[in-house]
Amino acid sequence: MGKARRINPERPPNSPAWTDWELLRDEWRPSDAVLAETLDGGQAFRWQQATTPEGELFWQGQWTDCAARLRLHKGALEWSAPAALRDRVAKALPDYLGTRTDWVSLTEALPWRSDAHLATALRSFPSLRLLRQPFGETLLGFICSATKQIPQIKQMLAHLAARHGSEIAPGLRRLPTWAELADVSETALRDCSFGFRARHVAGTARFLDERPGWLEETARLPYAAAKVRLLELPGVGEKIADCVLLFGGARLESFPVDTWILKALARRYGLDGWKPAQVAQFGRAHFGAAAGLAQQYLFAWERRHG
């Protein structure tokens, strides 16, 4: 800290001073499309694309008390942060992006050699990643996701942060913690256009408020035990529990089945008429220990080409 840093010249008004771009120490070399799919393909709801006055694209996102910008520059990933948050973000960003995970080996272990459709999806989004998001925020985001499309989920969460989140840097507000949400009324949540999800969020906030440490403990449990506990929460069913464990808990064996995956697997694997629970079982059996990674590739492919 302390050391003065040059700031980006493209700083718009009312926004914090951002540090100079720094090279991310990571082997990851995503294409524009893969970066977009990773940050804004339904895993996370707090990233948005923006452009500098020079017309260069970058992504800006937030998680807990961190905010960062990412850009692809000459094929390499670079990052920037609000000046006051630089050191915190430097420490947290590799965890968030899964820098220390061996994605090559995980992808290699998927059954693409015997599964032509999976192979196509892998080729279409090479080196797609799963984010490692904060557990509690992932839970919040996916409770909000019920029968909503990504842009609308993003908008709900942006409203929530703007109205009920604390400021982490000038002009940037984080999402409220679950402890803070316990003090936000269901009506206030409805005012953030949560709709019927307001009851789920308020109910989960109340549940967690009565059980200090419950969520942190859940995050440490093995997949099956953690899932059983998540299912106790109002507004959390099979699909959302699996999303929380996959995108917020790095439990790669979890295989969320939503309407897209249901349709995609029915079509590509001849599972017509199968119910979500059966498709989930098929997914774990067919794709193996990193079934959730396969799911993300299939989901990306389906959104693009389906």
Added chain:
DNA sequence: AGGCAGGTGGCCA
């Protein structure tokens, strides 16, 4: 203009 959207919970046989 009415239906639908990355679900869940509750009620019915």
Added chain:
DNA sequence: TGGCCACCTGCC
């Protein structure tokens, strides 16, 4: 268990 249906809201 298995199959409905209500639940909010905004967008095509």
